[in-house]
Amino acid sequence: MVVSRAEVLGMCMGVRRAETLARKAAQDGSCGQRPVFTYGPLIHNPQAVAALEAEGVRVLDPSSVDSPDWADRLRNAIVVIRAHGAPPEVFSRLDTLGTLVVDATCPRVIKSQRKAADLVRQGYQVVIAGDRSHGEVMGILGYAPGAVVAESSAEAVATAKRFSRLPVALIAQLCPATSERQNSLDSLAARVSAIVVVGGKNSANTQRLFLAAKASGKPSWHIERAGELPKEIFSFASVGLTAGASTPDSMVDEVESYLLGLNP
Numbered sequence: 001m002v003v004s005r006a007e008v009l010g011m012c013m014g015v016r017r018a019e020t021l022a023r024k025a026a027q028d029g030s031c032g033q034r035p036v037f038t039y040g041p042l043i044h045n046p047q048a049v050a051a052l053e054a055e056g057v058r059v060l061d062p063s064s065v066d067s068p069d070w071a072d073r074l075r076n077a078i079v080v081i082r083a084h085g086a087p088p089e090v091f092s093r094l095d096t097l098g099t100l101v102v103d104a105t106c107p108r109v110i111k112s113q114r115k116a117a118d119l120v121r122q123g124y125q126v127v128i129a130g131d132r133s134h135g136e137v138m139g140i141l142g143y144a145p146g147a148v149v150a151e152s153s154a155e156a157v158a159t160a161k162r163f164s165r166l167p168v169a170l171i172a173q174l175c176p177a178t179s180e181r182q183n184s185l186d187s188l189a190a191r192v193s194a195i196v197v198v199g200g201k202n203s204a205n206t207q208r209l210f211l212a213a214k215a216s217g218k219p220s221w222h223i224e225r226a227g228e229l230p231k232e233i234f235s236f237a238s239v240g241l242t243a244g245a246s247t248p249d250s251m252v253d254e255v256e257s258y259l260l261g262l263n264p
């Protein structure tokens with residue numbers, strides 16, 4: 001079997017940087033014995049979250065930040081803000097508690113937050129395109145008081161009509177990471193007879209990659225671990241490999257080795 005990787009695949013710059021900062025916080029001697037938490041899961045990938053936990057980086061339920069029960073624990077803790085960012089109130093609250101904050105917000109997300117804040121200041125009704133439960137969208141909302149979220153183009157149009165007395169500005173993700181992976185997948189699909197998408201089942205961008213893989217017409221699988229692949233995968237002469245923007249390199253390597261029969 002020939003296994004081909006998509007030209008662009010796997011962890012994006014922002015998630016990679018956040019992971020490095022979280023590891024550094026856990027290892028950094030100057031942090032003493034402080035417990036290290038991430039504000040919500042750092043990565044939409046259960047295996048990567050478990051690996052970080054083994055290194056002492058635990059996931060903090062965002063609601064704990066406002067809970068009096070957590071105040072003492074957080075006072076002595078380090079909290080890493082993930083690549084998605086967080087609303088300004090979260091930074092203020094942690095600051096009040098005396099928590100040491102490591103801000104791993106992706107520079108591209110910061111650009112979106114600043115853009116949204118700027119547009120609100122200029123008098124625009126800001127509409128943020130995206131999933132309203134996504135951490136990045138919730139973070140941007142925090143910087144743009146009065147902004148609303150639209151999950152579809154129909155919702156964006158309806159919102160624009162609702163606020164027709166104001167100029168309306170639509171903000172979408174200002175990041176090429178998703179489109180680069182999608183475009184690479186398109187050219188990969190033309191060269192292979194089946195496609196494997198590696199990444200967390202809870203990762204929205206991995207799910208979208210999988211939908212694009214299926215739309216290519218090639219038999220496709222979305223897996224987190226190599227062991228989830230069916231035996232029929234070995235009947236294909238060429239298999240294409242891609243991975244979402246939160247998938248660690250080690251997982252892509254593991255699946256590639258499995259397909260090549262190097263770790264049966």
Ligand code: SF4
Pocket residue numbers: 012013014015083084106107108109174175176177178245
């Ligand atoms: S997808 Fe883009 S904006 Fe989001 S964390 Fe990755 S690099 Fe940053």
